[in-house]
Amino acid sequence: MAVVTSETRATTARPAGGGGGVPVGRKLLRMNWLGGAAGWVWLLIVMVPLYWVVVTSFKAQSVYYLHNPLSLPTDPTLDNYRLVIESDFPRFFLNSVIVAAGTVIPAGAIAFMAAYAIVRGAGSRFLALTNGLFLLGLAIPLQATIIPVYLLIIKMQLYDSLLALMLPSIAFAIPLSVLVLTNFIRDVPKELFESMRVDGATEWGMLRTLALPLTRPALVTVGIYNGLAVWNGFLLPLILTQSPDKRTLPLGLWTFQGQYSVNVPAVLASVVLSTLPIVILYAIGRRQLLSGLTAGFSK
Numbered sequence: 001m002a003v004v005t006s007e008t009r010a011t012t013a014r015p016a017g018g019g020g021g022v023p024v025g026r027k028l029l030r031m032n033w034l035g036g037a038a039g040w041v042w043l044l045i046v047m048v049p050l051y052w053v054v055v056t057s058f059k060a061q062s063v064y065y066l067h068n069p070l071s072l073p074t075d076p077t078l079d080n081y082r083l084v085i086e087s088d089f090p091r092f093f094l095n096s097v098i099v100a101a102g103t104v105i106p107a108g109a110i111a112f113m114a115a116y117a118i119v120r121g122a123g124s125r126f127l128a129l130t131n132g133l134f135l136l137g138l139a140i141p142l143q144a145t146i147i148p149v150y151l152l153i154i155k156m157q158l159y160d161s162l163l164a165l166m167l168p169s170i171a172f173a174i175p176l177s178v179l180v181l182t183n184f185i186r187d188v189p190k191e192l193f194e195s196m197r198v199d200g201a202t203e204w205g206m207l208r209t210l211a212l213p214l215t216r217p218a219l220v221t222v223g224i225y226n227g228l229a230v231w232n233g234f235l236l237p238l239i240l241t242q243s244p245d246k247r248t249l250p251l252g253l254w255t256f257q258g259q260y261s262v263n264v265p266a267v268l269a270s271v272v273l274s275t276l277p278i279v280i281l282y283a284i285g286r287r288q289l290l291s292g293l294t295a296g297f298s299k
Helices: 006-012 024-030 033-057 079-085 089-120 125-137 142-155 162-186 190-198 203-214 216-231 235-240 249-259 264-293
Strands: none
Touching: 033 264, 079 089, 079 264, 089 125, 089 162, 089 203, 089 216, 089 249, 089 264, 125 162, 142 162, 142 235, 162 216, 162 235, 190 203, 203 216, 216 264, 235 249, 249 264
16 A cells, blocks of 8 residues: 655645746736736826827817717818818928937937047046036936026027027936946956957947947947937027027927917827937937937846
């Protein structure tokens, strides 16, 4: 007669697949039901305003106040979008594209070269002081410098021009970009730089052929972040421009609210059109963006 021990019973009680998994009941208890419910509630809170904006932009002004604001349009129309496009919206859109591109590209190039110099010249006091100045720039908000910036722009005779919006935007985009790129370049193994140095590569060659490809996710991250900040910027265009043909989208949308103070669907149509480039940009660079945001957490 075979003797059945406690170990034998424990072995025979395990699932046939092996591995001794956690029982289903215990797994259910371990689930964060409260966190999951809070996540769904937050998603609903975020999606309802977006749904209202998109749905209302397809409603006619004559029936907007006659139905539930969250109801689907019974007779969808594109008249609101046609009205916005036929106004000065294309000019505002082009100005925003010019200012965003004129800020993101120079700021990214300057910050990338500065970050590379800070990492490669770690023993230099001058570069350490420069890095400290960049970090100090993170503590200075735009609102605290708007009067000096305004006076500088006036003295440079750049007031009421797109260049007046680009220069301060570049200055405020560099500190955070340097911080992100510096941490990213530090993760590049020093052996790669040393091997290229042995092969006779110069600093410019290593900057172009080694550091640039490896830091592309971080460059995309800071580019999208800076582009989004410039695209949504309102204070600088309000203070540093005056002519209607120099307005960017945020300031243009503000004037739309005055022009269409009663025509709510037209205002929301302009909001949808101004948001589309950001959505498209995120859809294109989301992988690089996530890679850049999570860089440095693996060590």
